[in-house]
Amino acid sequence: DTAVSQTPKYLVTQMGNDKSIKCEQNLGHDTMYWYKQDSKKFLKIMFSYNNKELIINETVPNRFSPKSPDKAHLNLHINSLELGDSAVYFCASSPTFNRGRDGYTFGSGTRLTVV
Amino acid sequence: RKEVEQDPGPFNVPEGATVAFNCTYSNSASQSFFWYRQDCRKEPKLLMSVYSSGNEDGRFTAQLNRASQYISLLIRDSKLSDSATYLCVVNVRRDDKIIFGKGTRLHILP
Numbered sequence: 001d002t003a004v005s006q007t008p009k010y011l012v013t014q015m016g017n018d019k020s021i022k023c024e025q026n027l028g029h030d031t032m033y034w035y036k037q038d039s040k041k042f043l044k045i046m047f048s049y050n051n052k053e054l055i056i057n058e059t060v061p062n063r064f065s066p067k068s069p070d071k072a073h074l075n076l077h078i079n080s081l082e083l084g085d086s087a088v089y090f091c092a093s094s095p096t097f098n099r100g101r102d103g104y105t106f107g108s109g110t111r112l113t114v115v
Numbered sequence: 116r117k118e119v120e121q122d123p124g125p126f127n128v129p130e131g132a133t134v135a136f137n138c139t140y141s142n143s144a145s146q147s148f149f150w151y152r153q154d155c156r157k158e159p160k161l162l163m164s165v166y167s168s169g170n171e172d173g174r175f176t177a178q179l180n181r182a183s184q185y186i187s188l189l190i191r192d193s194k195l196s197d198s199a200t201y202l203c204v205v206n207v208r209r210d211d212k213i214i215f216g217k218g219t220r221l222h223i224l225p
Contacts, residue, residue: 043215106158
């Protein structure tokens with residue numbers, strides 16, 4: 001009965017590999033997000049999808065490609081991983097794309113380490 | 116000037132004391148404001164929204180000052196379990212962007 005679940009929780013991989021992180025929410029929310037939290041704890045939005053449609057696409061290398069097969073799922077695929085991609089990636093959802101009025105529900109995070 | 120700024124701390128406060136910290140924002144078009152709490156190696160969790168008239172939830176009081184462009188969080192009778200990082204979050208109306216501050220670390224000392 002986890003509200004927003006991400007897998008895997010930890011991911012250690014070598015430079016140059018391709019990896020995916022999956023996210024699912026069972027809250028019935030319309031909007032999902034990917035955030036990156038770097039070593040300095042700065043939480044920055046990467047992408048936002050509303051009902052499977054891309055709404056926000058921040059300045060993120062095109063090695064990062066989100067995919068939303070339905071409004072309950074938002075996956076993140078990363079090609080050619082680099083050392084600087086090491087961070088914690090949080091998935092989040094909100095009821096609608098409502099300017100954050102209802103706040104976000106975050107997943108527990110995926111700690112990615114690129115070696 | 117950064118869009119959302121917080122004193123990173125840490126604030127080391129004895130149990131039972133009252134502690135307050137502010138967050139300033141640069142964009143006057145900011146519309147919604149929140150405080151989130153993040154425990155070490157955990158996800159952020161919504162603590163409370165901040166309303167124009169100020170609002171209270173138990174020991175926590177949030178205030179918004181639009182004229183000076185800051186929000187504040189006051190914690191009364193602090194508990195050891197209040198130790199965490201408190202993130203200020205601002206929504207900018209213009210582009211519906213949600214911006215997180217870097218957080219203020221709070222340590223409640225026994």
